Amino acid sequence: MSIIERARWHPGNGINLDAAALDVVKSDKSAAIVAGPGAGKTELLAQRASYLLETNTCKAPRRILAISFKRDAAKNLKDRVTARAGEDLGLRLESYTFDAFAKSIVDRFRSALPEWCRPERNYEVIMPRWQDWDDFAGRLRRDANISISATGLERGHATLTAEPGPLPLNPKKDDFSNQAGLHYWAARLRKDRTHQLTFGMISTLAMTILAHNPNVQSALRMTYSHLFLDEFQDTTGLQYALLKQAFLGSDAVITAVGDSKQRIMTFAGARSGIFQEFAQDFSADVIALTANFRSNPRIVAIVNAMATDIEPDAVPVTSARGEADVPRLTDGAIHFPNAREEATAIAKSIAAAVGSGRYKPEDFMLLARQRADKLEENLAFAFVEEGLTLRNEARSLGEIQIQELMTEPLPDVVICALQMAIDDRNGAPFHRLRNMIGPIFGNQDDRPAAELKVEQKIREAVKLARAATANAPSGTTAESVATAIFDSLGTTTLSQLAPDYSNPARFAAIQTATIKFLQECADSAETWQEAITQFQGRNQVKLMTVHKSKGLEAHTVFFLHLQNDGFFSSADMDEEALAFFVAASRARDRFFVTTTTHEIGRVARLWEMVTAAEIPELEASALDRLVD
Ligand SMILES: Nc1ncnc2c1ncn2[C@@H]1O[C@H](COP(=O)(O)OP(=O)(O)OP(=O)(O)O)[C@@H](O)[C@H]1O
DSSP: OOOOOGOOOOOOTTOOOOOHHHHHHOOOSSSEEEEEETHHHHHHHHHHHHHHHHHTSSSSEEEEEEEEEEEEHHHHHHHHHHHHHHHHHHTEEEEEEEHHHHHHHHHHHHHGGGGGGOOOOEEEEOOOOOHOOOHHHIIIIIIIIIOHHHHHHHHHHHOOSSOOOOOSSSGGGOOSSSHHHHHHHHTOOTSSOOOOOHHHHHHHHHHHHHHOOOHHHHHHHHHEEEEEEEGGGBBBHHHHHHHHHHTTTTTEEEEEEOGGOOOOGGTBBBBHHHHHHHHHHTTTTEEEEEESSSHHHHHHHHHHHHHHHHHHTTTOEEEOSSSTTOOOOOEEEEESSHHHHHHHHHHHHHHHHHHHHHHOOEEEEEEEOOHHHHHHHHHHHHHHHHOOEEEEETOTTTTHHHHHTOHHHHHHHHHHHHHHHOOTTOHHHHHHHHHHGGGGGGGTTTTTHHHHHHHHHHHHHHHHHHTTTSOOOOOHHHHHHHHHHHHHHHHHHHHHSSSSOOOOOOHHHHHHHHHHHHHHHHHSSSHHHHHHHHHHTTTTTEEEEEEGGTTOOOOOOOOEEOOOGSSSSTHHHHHHHHHHHHHHTTTTEEEEEEEEOOOGGHHHHHHHHHHHHTTTTTTTGGGGGOOO
């Protein structure tokens, strides 16, 4: 592909970038981009990747390393860049989650670790639950007289000193201040058992490799000239330490984007003040973007008011959409006498809106802070009455919730192959599939043989899937389709799709959930096309928790049950304020909150935000106007 001159490069796909965003896209300096919801952060990174590759500013054969928090974000970025810049250039963008990045270093350079902390090759990735931490904390109390809480152990187990950092080559007794952590490491790396590592421990090991092996560190630095860090507000101390170990003092130009007000992962250890720290450490500019491309001016006013309530000096943003097409009814707080009446009113109004032909079911999103299952009981019934399908994204399929399954690569592999088997080109299934399995065969290194192998594997999977789809969709045939695809690609390949798939129990749980869900969808579908549509959640109204709604958007958002029993009794209201802000900012055009009791004392802080945003109280009958 020919190189485009920098001055002649323009953003594509009908995207207009304002001057500030264009500066970021073309910048040759590290920068922390602080931007509110709907500022187009993902699009900005996709455009920057295209610019760097198409103009050869990221000089071949060097690459861009994009680190995202969520797997779907990592995948989404790669797909967008491939679509825009083409397959060949797209291969020079490597998109990882933090965990996958750390694991790739450990898996490649494990033998460079000091022996005392070197895991065996087939170590198992573990994701302990609270109960496991609590059990271990109990054992420490009993056997070693160390007192630590389950949460303390979870947060600090991977770090053996006060601050996260590499492990020493030859440890002396005084090297470690975190005795609890040391016991934990010893228990996971016992000689007589399969070695087990958490992702936190994997990050520490990656740091250790880089700290003691200048060759590995410089190879990494040679490979990547540019780095993207998405959802930077959620970076943990450990992840940040790994980033510094890998790139501090290198020539890499780093673009970190995020929004400190969407920091709702504090329970997972997200570090506050991370933007300032990054700006200082990497001499990066801090740039604020103030456009919101998602929401109409009224929703943006709500989002601004909530932002100021959270951070008094928050920079207000402006709707890039202007006043056109703003519906007459945009927001309100509605009290219902009980959950059943609430469900009926919401279902009826959505059905009328969809019936008008102006809206699709997926234009509506129902959000709950927790206990979506409990809300589903009443809602599902009312939705069926109205001929609509409600999809509770928090419903469990064995150990995995639907909302979690949808971010996994394994079910997407099945859907891509199935789509190709029935000639459904929606969302470019071949490219998606190739982006997922290609790296496993090494096609990122531009090896034609690897590329051929990938294509051959895909052809085989599609052939078998096509044979299985000759039968009408049903629970039984769905299982045959999924099994045919799994068998043709093989467990060895599939278990490399994500770093946690090397844990057999985790892989089996995802595989079982994929089959179960495909069976459910096929059972209630007339055609395979319909089964795919259902699997992907198209033509359905979604109910989900706020935490899973991050990065998503819908025309109309309902935040259900802004009342005491809609929240955990131990809820920290400062964190809840951030989550509530995330919820409101998912709305493109309409935002409603509901209650079914007057017991709202515990969430008074959130009602202050409703008041600050001047969201009016409405009668339930106001929802009749959703059809407008
Ligand atoms: N430059 C642009 N021109 C027009 N539309 C845009 C532009 N950038 C983004 N959009 C659209 O605006 C919406 C929000 O974009 P995106 O999801 O990338 O924002 P974000 O900053 O990641 O949001 P959030 O942090 O709230 O999830 C999307 O519908 C996207 O297609």
